[in-house]
Amino acid sequence: MLLIECPNCGPRDETEYHYGGEAHVPYPEDPSQLSDKEWAEYLFYRSNPKGLLAERWAHTTGCRRWFNVLRDTVTYEIKAVYAIGEPRPALQADPPQHPRGGTR
Amino acid sequence: MADQLLTDITRFRRSPLARLHDRMTAASVTGARDVALREIPFLNMVGIRVRPGSAAAEALAAVAEVPLPAAHGAVTGDPDGVAVVWQGPDEFLLVSQDETVVPLELTETADREPGALISLSTHPLTTQLCRALAGHQESGQVVDLSANRTTLELSGHCARAVLEKGCHLDLHPRVFEVGTAVSTTLGPVQVILWRTAERTWRIMPRASFAEYVAHWLMDAMTEFASSEVP
Numbered sequence A: 001m002l003l004i005e006c007p008n009c010g011p012r013d014e015t016e017y018h019y020g021g022e023a024h025v026p027y028p029e030d031p032s033q034l035s036d037k038e039w040a041e042y043l044f045y046r047s048n049p050k051g052l053l054a055e056r057w058a059h060t061t062g063c064r065r066w067f068n069v070l071r072d073t074v075t076y077e078i079k080a081v082y083a084i085g086e087p088r089p090a091l092q093a094d095p096p097q098h099p100r101g102g103t104r
Numbered sequence B: 001m002a003d004q005l006l007t008d009i010t011r012f013r014r015s016p017l018a019r020l021h022d023r024m025t026a027a028s029v030t031g032a033r034d035v036a037l038r039e040i041p042f043l044n045m046v047g048i049r050v051r052p053g054s055a056a057a058e059a060l061a062a063v064a065e066v067p068l069p070a071a072h073g074a075v076t077g078d079p080d081g082v083a084v085v086w087q088g089p090d091e092f093l094l095v096s097q098d099e100t101v102v103p104l105e106l107t108e109t110a111d112r113e114p115g116a117l118i119s120l121s122t123h124p125l126t127t128q129l130c131r132a133l134a135g136h137q138e139s140g141q142v143v144d145l146s147a148n149r150t151t152l153e154l155s156g157h158c159a160r161a162v163l164e165k166g167c168h169l170d171l172h173p174r175v176f177e178v179g180t181a182v183s184t185t186l187g188p189v190q191v192i193l194w195r196t197a198e199r200t201w202r203i204m205p206r207a208s209f210a211e212y213v214a215h216w217l218m219d220a221m222t223e224f225a226s227s228e229v230p
């Protein structure tokens, strides 16, 4: 179980939260101008990286507020928690060293 | 026909756990490992959304005669009087004692404009809060939420041990002091958990989850009726 740090409430179990998918996916300026392909890409296509992913979480059973999280999809480590509307933070540290096979 | 209008509506209401009052009393444990469970029905609850520090927030605090709590976990006021629980950066839950007064405007026979009533709440304080907010240009919200949740009170030496079976927060008094309330989960159910005294807790589930929570608590209390297994 992930322990996620809500910016309002502090660390809580993952089960108190609702996952909101990738962060920083802008709503199209003028959706009616989009082709079906572009609309489908807005709706369904996400970056799906192996490594750091900025994603949205809502603390649904607590303060009910949304916030952003920078999470490593390999280690599940949460590297940063920041407010909705803030840009994705640049991390000071080097990119994480991912284990190559086997267990850590 | 005005003389036939009922002004005492309290005898028609039924609390979410009315059916379980006897069972909760029977499940309560006395002795060294005591733990008791009861419902505190019909507490008045008011959902307040307002920007802290704003004039509207101050007006509401003045009417409630309780300041709004500033941070997560904080409760202001008195659980036996008027208390305000922090719910979010701009969201609060005011909890006060049951008091039901049918607004005069509802008992008069005179024609009313639709929407003329400031609130449909039958609690005088809630109506006053609505009126205080209406006097401000700022956006905000005062809503009677009394029927949303009911209140369970768990008390006794083993109350914390019962809660710790299904709540992952640190409930030790060094972290969870008297006068702390948080929104969290107890078992799978979202509740407001409020420590009102050293060994007394309020658990506030939504009405439709109340029976489940009461049964869950009674089950968790069962072991304390027997002596401790060394």
Ligand SMILES: [Zn+2]
Pocket: A006, A007, A008, A009, A010, A059, A062, A063, A064, A065
């Ligand atoms: Zn929270």
